[in-house]
Structures are given as structure tokens and as C-alpha cells.
Amino acid sequence: MRHKLFAQHSWMFPAFLLLGGFGLNFYLQTTSSGLEPVKVINWISEYPLLYASGSLFLCFLLLAASVLLPNMYIGPFIVMLLCAVVGTADYKKLQTTGEPLFPWDLLLLKNAADMLTITKGMISPMMLAAAVLAAAVVIWLLRRLPEVKLRLPLRLLLGSVSVLLLAGFITMIGGQTSLSSSMKYQNIFWNQKVNYAQNGFLYAFTGNLRQNLMEQPEGYSRHNIEAIAAKYSQLLPGDTAVPPAGEQPNILFMMDEAFFDPTRLGGLTFSSDPLSFIHGSENKAPSGYLLSPEFGGNTANVEFEALTGLSMYFLKDGAIPYQQKLVKMNALPSIVSILKERGYRAEALHPYDETFYNRNRVYPMLGFDSFTSEKELGDSGRITPGGYISDKFAVQEAVSRFKSAAEPLFLHLVTMQNHFPFTKGQNGPNTIAVSGIKSEYKDEMETYVQNSKLTDEALSLLQRELLTISRPTIAVFWGDHLPALSAGIYSDAGWEGEPRLKHETTLMFLANFDIGAAPLGTLSPAFLGPEVFQMSGLSMPPFYKLLSQVQAELPGLSKAALIGSGGPLTGLTSRQQELLNDYRLVEYDLLEGESYSSELLF
Incomplete structure (x- = not known):
């Protein structure tokens, strides 16, 4: 029987979240590096704490999503799908304009129908086939994985903890702190190509969430x-x-x-x-x-x-x-x-x-x-x-x-x-x-x-x-x-x-x-x-x-x-x-x- 209690599979779900977070971070970094995994591995070796902390951020994002629906696997899979779309958009924008994806680019989602017309021809049949295959695999996994059940108080607790940790991460990136500096993070807002290359997609993208257009110049009055x-x-x-x-x-x-x-x-x-x-x-x-x-x-x-x-x-x-x-x-x-x-x-x-x-x-x-x-x-x-x-x-x-x-x-x-x-x-x-x-x-x-x-x-x-x-x-x-x-x-x-x-x-x-x-x-x-x-x-x-x-x-x-x-x-x-x-x-x-x-x- 597929539906079982959480206690009987207590190791599977945390492992799923952990692997999901590290896998998503690797994927996003790969798309941001021109689909060259060797570059990603070299980046991880140079900035291991950025990769590890970013992956944990994604783990808690998956956890926050998991408590929203009765089946705790559905929310994380939706987040993974969205990350796949973001990564693909980042890769395509880099190939087309030479610039990475910025948070404000997502405002164009309200024009999704027109964007499909504009970008017609950019998405190859192979990419579409891969997307269909991935969707089929997700549906198969959702049918095969055990349904994890949690009582409402525990769901609320896990959700609250996740949201607080996510907010703390975003706050840390928004302002240069001793913790972020110890991980070799530097918000290089004046050169976004270097920003994404050095800090990785996740840190650079998140750091841009709170950016203004320009810093106050000396002598402003x-x-x-x-x-x-x-x-x-x-x-x-x-x-x-x-x-x-x-x-x-x-x-x-x-x-x-x-x-x-x-x-x-x-x-x-x-x-x-x-x-x-x-x-x-x-x-x-x-x-x-x-x-x-x-x-x-x-x-x-x-x-x-x-x-x-x-x-x-x-x-x-x-x-x-x-x-x-x-x-x-x-x-x-x-x-x-x-x-x-x-x-x-x-x-x-x-x-x-x-x-x-x-x-x-x-x-x-x-x-x-x-x-x-x-x-x-x-x-x-x-x-x-x-x-x-x-x-x-x-x-x-x-x-x-x-x-x-x-x-x-x-x-x-x-x-x-x-x-x-x-x-x-x-x-x-x-x-x-x-x-x-x-x-x-x-x-x-x-x-x-x-x-x-x-x-x-x-x-x-x-x-x-x-x-x-x-x-x-x-x-x-x-x-x-x-x-x-x-x-x-x-x-x-x-x-x-x-x-x-x-x-x-x-x-x-x-x-x-x-x-x-x-x-x-x-x-x-x-x-x-x-x-x-x-x-x-x-x-x-x-x-x-x-x-x-x-x-x-x-x-x-x-x-x-x-x-x-x-x-x-x-x-x-x-x-x-x-x-x-x-x-x-x-x-x-x-x-x-x-x-x-x-x-x-x-």
C-alpha cells in the first residue's frame, strides 16, 4: 500500500529535501555557467561555503513549500519546476544578450503570452521533449513516493522556521555582514557579470532583490x-x-x-x-x-x-x-x-x-x-x-x-x-x-x-x-x-x-x-x-x-x-x-x- 505514515519513512523526506536543494543549486549554477559542469565544480571548490549555504537555502525553500499541500512532495516538485524554468531562462538570456537573469526580468511574466511569440524559435524541439519527459517523471514519482502526513501544528512549526531562515538568508545577502564575508560573498552590484560568476547564481540573484539603481555619490546635498x-x-x-x-x-x-x-x-x-x-x-x-x-x-x-x-x-x-x-x-x-x-x-x-x-x-x-x-x-x-x-x-x-x-x-x-x-x-x-x-x-x-x-x-x-x-x-x-x-x-x-x-x-x-x-x-x-x-x-x-x-x-x-x-x-x-x-x-x-x-x- 502506497500511503503510509511519516514515521515509517522518516529518513526519506529529509533526504529528498537535502538532495533536492543541493541538486537545484548545482543545476542553477550550471545554466549560469553556459551548461559547463566543469566550471561549476571549479567554482564549488573555490567557494564551498557559498554553494553549501545556498543549497541549504533551497532545502528550506522546499521545506516551506512542502507544508502547503496535503501531499508534502507536491510543493517541492512545484518549486523544482519553477527553478528549472528560471535556470532555462537564465541560460537563454545569457546566450542571447550576454547578461544573466535579474529579479526584475520576472516582471515580464505578466506578458507570458506575448513572450512566447517573441521567443518562438529559441526553444528547440529537444528542450520541449526534455520538459515533457521531466513532467512525466515527476508524475510517476508522485504516484510512487509514499504520502507523508503531518499534523497541522507540526506543519505550522516547520513552515514558520523555514520562512524565518529564508528571510534571514535574504537579509544577510542584502547587507554585507561578517557572516556573508566569511563565506567570501561580496555584492558586486557594479559589475553583474562578475557578481554572478563569483558569487554564483543564487547569491547574485537574491542579492539583487533589494538593489536600488545607484549608490549615493559623494557630495550629494x-x-x-x-x-x-x-x-x-x-x-x-x-x-x-x-x-x-x-x-x-x-x-x-x-x-x-x-x-x-x-x-x-x-x-x-x-x-x-x-x-x-x-x-x-x-x-x-x-x-x-x-x-x-x-x-x-x-x-x-x-x-x-x-x-x-x-x-x-x-x-x-x-x-x-x-x-x-x-x-x-x-x-x-x-x-x-x-x-x-x-x-x-x-x-x-x-x-x-x-x-x-x-x-x-x-x-x-x-x-x-x-x-x-x-x-x-x-x-x-x-x-x-x-x-x-x-x-x-x-x-x-x-x-x-x-x-x-x-x-x-x-x-x-x-x-x-x-x-x-x-x-x-x-x-x-x-x-x-x-x-x-x-x-x-x-x-x-x-x-x-x-x-x-x-x-x-x-x-x-x-x-x-x-x-x-x-x-x-x-x-x-x-x-x-x-x-x-x-x-x-x-x-x-x-x-x-x-x-x-x-x-x-x-x-x-x-x-x-x-x-x-x-x-x-x-x-x-x-x-x-x-x-x-x-x-x-x-x-x-x-x-x-x-x-x-x-x-x-x-x-x-x-x-x-x-x-x-x-x-x-x-x-x-x-x-x-x-x-x-x-x-x-x-x-x-x-x-x-x-x-x-x-x-x-x-
């Missing part, structure tokens, strides 16, 4: 913020354009999903130029490269820089401000709030799920008057039923807004056409052949090139349509980050060890009035606001004057690369360091401090 405000308020505006016809111009921000110039990849040849408009316009309009703070994902961080003028350079590795901070705020100065004070209407347009990265909550907080998502746009803009809404349709929608606007309009457009996966036929047949690439990557690369060609055509359409808008209008186009193509494509192109190349996307300004054609070089998204103000003849608030000073010295400000006015930098001058210190103080004040800058610098 109201007095120093007032001094910064006074310093940059006194600066003359510099050489700016004259507002055309005395009107405030419309402004379009067009952030294009996963767009970069694929012809930059070495060793490849193309049957025709996929970016004929962009390449043909580079000497006719201000253009260059955007130094994205991200690679392969985290679109919201690029958007955060462009809209707020705040830099990811100062924030902790892996930070996602939209999800960690902005969603909890009531207001934050941005280009939206600056323009609205000058009589602009502000609209956001994103042809996808409005809840991704909490945009439906962040956009109103930033001051947008309206937000249009795919919910309002329907399916008419899709090239194929399974594809995303096209860039051409998004451009047509944006242009229609400008033509009907009765007041100056700031429109922030975030496209989706070029999002992963790059499945052949997702946007119609591929029309450009790519040679010089391995056969295993050919369809993927040609599909991406086809997508980039369609974006180039949409940008050409935008330039023509701008000429039909009566009010002066300026458009800023950029790619948010490079696409999550197979890693072999970048390594075969010789891009390994070249972080700048993997962070430079296309940047171009277009307008229906004269904005010159001066090359932009490489520019961080935080400086797009001041740049468009300068080209449009709009007066700059003191914060934008600060950004312009930083831009003049450090136009490319990223953890991936530092680029000065003369090229890549290996160190900072005293002037550059002073500017960064001022910038950091203001950013901390707005995100984590008392927000004195809101009234003083905007």
Missing part, C-alpha cells in the same frame, strides 16, 4: 545641486539654429527595434544594398551612430536615456529603470515635460503590447497625453499574419498625427518590425542574397537583411512625407540596439572583443527645413534631446546645457565604450571627470534623492 544649477543656468546657449518661420517645430523620435547597418559585418557581400536610402542620405543629413547602452535587448533602457537625458552609465549593471523605479514615481522631468511646458502635445506610439516594460504606467508619469499601442492599431499593418506591425505602417500612422495636429506635437514612436526571431518569411520573401556566411546562418541573416531593407524603405517614405507637413518638423531616427542574431554571426565577422561595434546603431536626423548635414559621429541616446533642441533653435533648460557640455567632451558615454570628441578614451581628464561628477549628482537627485533638480534645472 541640496547646496551642491543648487551650485550645479547656478553654474549651468549662467551658460550662454551657444550656437543654435533659428526656429523656422518663427514656429515651434514638430518633433518625432523614432526608435527602431533591433536596427543597425548589417553591411558593417566583415566578410559579407550583398546582392544589393539593403540600406540604399540611408547610405545615399548620409552626406545630405546629420547622421552617424548611436552608442546604445544595450545589446540584443532591454529596449526600455535606450528609451529611458533618450526621453530623460539620464545615462545608464551611472546605474548599476543590469538595471532597468522603467521596472525598478519609474513605475513607482509620480513624475520625472523629461523631454516630454519640457516640451509640454512650451505648449506641445505629447503622444507615444508603440505597435505592440502596452504593458511591456510597464509603458502603460511609465508614459503617463512622464507626461504623455496619449499612448497608442497595437490594441488600437489592429492587424492592418502586418506584412504577414504572424509578423509584427511594419515600420512602414508605423511611419504612416505617425505622419497622419502630424498632419492633423493643431499644435506643435512631440511624437515618440517605438517600432517592432525587426524584433527577434528572424524567421524566414516573417515579413515576406527575402529579396537580398547574402554570401560569405555559413549555411547554418544564411536564412537568419537574409531575413534580418530583408527586415532592414523594409525599414530603409520606411525611412525613405518618412523623408518624402515630411515635405508634405505644413509645420516645420524634425525627425530623429535610431536603432535601439543590435539584433540578437546568432553569436556565430558576430564572431565570424571578427566582432568578438570589439564592444563598440556591438553597441553602435544607425542614427539619422531628417527634417522638412534646413538642419545642415554635419556628421554626428557616435552619440549616446541621452544627448538626443539637446541635439534636437540645438538643430531646431529651441532654448535649452539648464539640464540640457549640462548635457551639451558633457556631450562636447564625452559624446559616447557607455560602460561598453567611452568616446571623446577625438575618438575612444582610456582615461578621463579633470574637466571630463568634473562634468561627470555634476551629471551623476543630478541623476542621483532625480532617481534616488530629493529631486531638488526638478525645479532648479528644468
Whole structure:
């Protein structure tokens, strides 16, 4: 008979929990180490106390789960299943973006249905078969293992003890203690790759549960913020354009999903130029490269820089401000709030799920008057039923807004056409052949090139349509980050060890009035606001004057690369360091401090 009392099998259940905890920890560390068990064994030999204590944490987590249901094996198996999903997600994120899984990534679970669409093709048939097999084994074990019965008082006692120990563990990791230090744990929040590699997945992931965006910099006070405000308020505006016809111009921000110039990849040849408009316009309009703070994902961080003028350079590795901070705020100065004070209407347009990265909550907080998502746009803009809404349709929608606007309009457009996966036929047949690439990557690369060609055509359409808008209008186009193509494509192109190349996307300004054609070089998204103000003849608030000073010295400000006015930098001058210190103080004040800058610098 299967159902027996706990006393008859008193050794089995504790052994199950113990083996489960150590096994889960080994599994999570293996997925975090690229599925290389040898690396895990070497890590355990160097940090045995981290592995042992982390495994015991998981043991008590399994114990806490075990007392929730009548059959004490069911809860632990559910936890094991969830850990298996977390480990798989960590491995896939590492393979795709080069970053580990962070706690705030789990907030995307509310978009689970859409995530399945986005990640289609990332989960192999073998992985699905393994998942089905694992589920079958779990069901078989649940039917074979004895049912452990405990009285309610003992369940409550075990549950309470487990919760207290779990809370103590999390508290210990959240603050550096002598106990955690004795186990060689160091919360390396400023470099998350090292954090996960040194402390292991469990400690690093748990330590991030209580992270803020940035640490308080030395010298933060109201007095120093007032001094910064006074310093940059006194600066003359510099050489700016004259507002055309005395009107405030419309402004379009067009952030294009996963767009970069694929012809930059070495060793490849193309049957025709996929970016004929962009390449043909580079000497006719201000253009260059955007130094994205991200690679392969985290679109919201690029958007955060462009809209707020705040830099990811100062924030902790892996930070996602939209999800960690902005969603909890009531207001934050941005280009939206600056323009609205000058009589602009502000609209956001994103042809996808409005809840991704909490945009439906962040956009109103930033001051947008309206937000249009795919919910309002329907399916008419899709090239194929399974594809995303096209860039051409998004451009047509944006242009229609400008033509009907009765007041100056700031429109922030975030496209989706070029999002992963790059499945052949997702946007119609591929029309450009790519040679010089391995056969295993050919369809993927040609599909991406086809997508980039369609974006180039949409940008050409935008330039023509701008000429039909009566009010002066300026458009800023950029790619948010490079696409999550197979890693072999970048390594075969010789891009390994070249972080700048993997962070430079296309940047171009277009307008229906004269904005010159001066090359932009490489520019961080935080400086797009001041740049468009300068080209449009709009007066700059003191914060934008600060950004312009930083831009003049450090136009490319990223953890991936530092680029000065003369090229890549290996160190900072005293002037550059002073500017960064001022910038950091203001950013901390707005995100984590008392927000004195809101009234003083905007």
C-alpha cells in the first residue's frame, strides 16, 4: 500500500529535501555557467561555503513549500519546476544578450503570452521533449513516493522556521555582514557579470532583490545641486539654429527595434544594398551612430536615456529603470515635460503590447497625453499574419498625427518590425542574397537583411512625407540596439572583443527645413534631446546645457565604450571627470534623492 505514515519513512523526506536543494543549486549554477559542469565544480571548490549555504537555502525553500499541500512532495516538485524554468531562462538570456537573469526580468511574466511569440524559435524541439519527459517523471514519482502526513501544528512549526531562515538568508545577502564575508560573498552590484560568476547564481540573484539603481555619490546635498544649477543656468546657449518661420517645430523620435547597418559585418557581400536610402542620405543629413547602452535587448533602457537625458552609465549593471523605479514615481522631468511646458502635445506610439516594460504606467508619469499601442492599431499593418506591425505602417500612422495636429506635437514612436526571431518569411520573401556566411546562418541573416531593407524603405517614405507637413518638423531616427542574431554571426565577422561595434546603431536626423548635414559621429541616446533642441533653435533648460557640455567632451558615454570628441578614451581628464561628477549628482537627485533638480534645472 502506497500511503503510509511519516514515521515509517522518516529518513526519506529529509533526504529528498537535502538532495533536492543541493541538486537545484548545482543545476542553477550550471545554466549560469553556459551548461559547463566543469566550471561549476571549479567554482564549488573555490567557494564551498557559498554553494553549501545556498543549497541549504533551497532545502528550506522546499521545506516551506512542502507544508502547503496535503501531499508534502507536491510543493517541492512545484518549486523544482519553477527553478528549472528560471535556470532555462537564465541560460537563454545569457546566450542571447550576454547578461544573466535579474529579479526584475520576472516582471515580464505578466506578458507570458506575448513572450512566447517573441521567443518562438529559441526553444528547440529537444528542450520541449526534455520538459515533457521531466513532467512525466515527476508524475510517476508522485504516484510512487509514499504520502507523508503531518499534523497541522507540526506543519505550522516547520513552515514558520523555514520562512524565518529564508528571510534571514535574504537579509544577510542584502547587507554585507561578517557572516556573508566569511563565506567570501561580496555584492558586486557594479559589475553583474562578475557578481554572478563569483558569487554564483543564487547569491547574485537574491542579492539583487533589494538593489536600488545607484549608490549615493559623494557630495550629494541640496547646496551642491543648487551650485550645479547656478553654474549651468549662467551658460550662454551657444550656437543654435533659428526656429523656422518663427514656429515651434514638430518633433518625432523614432526608435527602431533591433536596427543597425548589417553591411558593417566583415566578410559579407550583398546582392544589393539593403540600406540604399540611408547610405545615399548620409552626406545630405546629420547622421552617424548611436552608442546604445544595450545589446540584443532591454529596449526600455535606450528609451529611458533618450526621453530623460539620464545615462545608464551611472546605474548599476543590469538595471532597468522603467521596472525598478519609474513605475513607482509620480513624475520625472523629461523631454516630454519640457516640451509640454512650451505648449506641445505629447503622444507615444508603440505597435505592440502596452504593458511591456510597464509603458502603460511609465508614459503617463512622464507626461504623455496619449499612448497608442497595437490594441488600437489592429492587424492592418502586418506584412504577414504572424509578423509584427511594419515600420512602414508605423511611419504612416505617425505622419497622419502630424498632419492633423493643431499644435506643435512631440511624437515618440517605438517600432517592432525587426524584433527577434528572424524567421524566414516573417515579413515576406527575402529579396537580398547574402554570401560569405555559413549555411547554418544564411536564412537568419537574409531575413534580418530583408527586415532592414523594409525599414530603409520606411525611412525613405518618412523623408518624402515630411515635405508634405505644413509645420516645420524634425525627425530623429535610431536603432535601439543590435539584433540578437546568432553569436556565430558576430564572431565570424571578427566582432568578438570589439564592444563598440556591438553597441553602435544607425542614427539619422531628417527634417522638412534646413538642419545642415554635419556628421554626428557616435552619440549616446541621452544627448538626443539637446541635439534636437540645438538643430531646431529651441532654448535649452539648464539640464540640457549640462548635457551639451558633457556631450562636447564625452559624446559616447557607455560602460561598453567611452568616446571623446577625438575618438575612444582610456582615461578621463579633470574637466571630463568634473562634468561627470555634476551629471551623476543630478541623476542621483532625480532617481534616488530629493529631486531638488526638478525645479532648479528644468
